[in-house]
Amino acid sequence: MRATELRISLSAIEENFRKIAEIVGPWVKCMAVVKADAYGHGLVPVARRLEKAGADMFAVAILEEAVQLRDAGVETPILVLGGVNPEDMREAVERNVSMAVYSEDALNALEEAAQALGTVADAHLKIDTGMSRLGVRGNKALKSLLKTWKDCPSVHMQGIFTHFADALGDPIFTRKQETEFLSAIERAQEAGFSPVAHISASDALINPAFRHDMVRPGIALYGYDSQIPGLKIAQKLVTRPVRVDWIRAGESVSYGRTFRSERDAKIMTLPIGYGDGYPRILGNRADVLIRGKRAPIVGRVCMDMLMADITDIPEAGMGDEVVLLGAQGEECIDAAELARHAETIPYEIVLGFSSRVRRVYRDDLQN
Numbered sequence: 001m002r003a004t005e006l007r008i009s010l011s012a013i014e015e016n017f018r019k020i021a022e023i024v025g026p027w028v029k030c031m032a033v034v035k036a037d038a039y040g041h042g043l044v045p046v047a048r049r050l051e052k053a054g055a056d057m058f059a060v061a062i063l064e065e066a067v068q069l070r071d072a073g074v075e076t077p078i079l080v081l082g083g084v085n086p087e088d089m090r091e092a093v094e095r096n097v098s099m100a101v102y103s104e105d106a107l108n109a110l111e112e113a114a115q116a117l118g119t120v121a122d123a124h125l126k127i128d129t130g131m132s133r134l135g136v137r138g139n140k141a142l143k144s145l146l147k148t149w150k151d152c153p154s155v156h157m158q159g160i161f162t163h164f165a166d167a168l169g170d171p172i173f174t175r176k177q178e179t180e181f182l183s184a185i186e187r188a189q190e191a192g193f194s195p196v197a198h199i200s201a202s203d204a205l206i207n208p209a210f211r212h213d214m215v216r217p218g219i220a221l222y223g224y225d226s227q228i229p230g231l232k233i234a235q236k237l238v239t240r241p242v243r244v245d246w247i248r249a250g251e252s253v254s255y256g257r258t259f260r261s262e263r264d265a266k267i268m269t270l271p272i273g274y275g276d277g278y279p280r281i282l283g284n285r286a287d288v289l290i291r292g293k294r295a296p297i298v299g300r301v302c303m304d305m306l307m308a309d310i311t312d313i314p315e316a317g318m319g320d321e322v323v324l325l326g327a328q329g330e331e332c333i334d335a336a337e338l339a340r341h342a343e344t345i346p347y348e349i350v351l352g353f354s355s356r357v358r359r360v361y362r363d364d365l366q367n
Helices: 010-024 035-040 043-053 063-071 086-094 104-117 139-150 171-190 335-342 346-350
Strands: 005-008 029-033 057-060 078-080 098-101 121-126 155-161 196-198 235-239 243-247 265-270 287-290 293-298 306-309 322-328 331-333 358-361
Touching: 010 029, 010 043, 029 196, 035 043, 035 346, 043 057, 043 063, 057 063, 063 078, 063 086, 086 104, 086 121, 098 104, 098 155, 104 121, 104 139, 104 155, 139 171, 155 171, 265 293, 265 322, 287 306, 287 331, 335 346
Parallel strands: 005 358, 029 057, 057 078, 078 098, 098 121, 121 155, 155 196
Antiparallel strands: 005 235, 235 322, 243 265, 265 306, 287 293, 287 322, 293 306, 322 331
């Protein structure tokens, strides 16, 4: 077994959850977003930990994720944010999973499935207030959907929600979305429904005006959000070298010869590459940590390996643990730093590591 592994701290995720719950207060519910394998941290282990910590609901993107949680014994209510095809509604009802509903076809299919099973299904009405992705759009369409819902006694409107398009970057548009959402809530209440309202994901929940009845923390649970101080990073990516050797001044490293050393250099080869989800673009841009010091990645990242220049860390050698994401000593490389180098966002970094990177759950991620 190679030494490359992704260490994940469930205690850090739980602490982040408790911090968020403390910020929003006991009167606001918390729907923990665990879609995309809990942002790369492990769907089932994270959900089990947060269920014990008191999560009010879980949010997933697709029905398959909800089924996986139910098969693992998770009993907390689950919302599928993306909705499902009409033919899959029966599975959702059988699994006691709430659906996002934004069309009359989906609502009728859910009603039919619930009636066939002799039960009442839960659903959340999704409003499109400007994301232009999913949701019922416009007052005329909303009025028609609410009228149809009145004739669907087997579907309980458990919630109503929307999603901000640019919560941090465009306050005017964000306020416009909030205003449209408030109007939709009012229309639903006038039609006789009493749904739990939620709009705020991680970036917006810090604002009391946007909390409503429930918030949906996602990336903040895993340690990344510029608005919430003191969050703990929950991943640490480590490996050990497979070769350490010297090259002469003028020699190149890796494909394309994009790095040529200006000095005699000590090069460490590490068994991780873009086949593991470590972005290829980080070659000649990012660092790794060895003995608490930074060493630059030199040359292009290969599918299975990458190389670092450790000339300025003369004591480093074959037995050293190398950190590619996380802390070592006083230094730390977080997903935000890697994302800047990779010209992307931290989300893509933390959930991008492939299945061949071994996951190890270890609450203490310190040295």
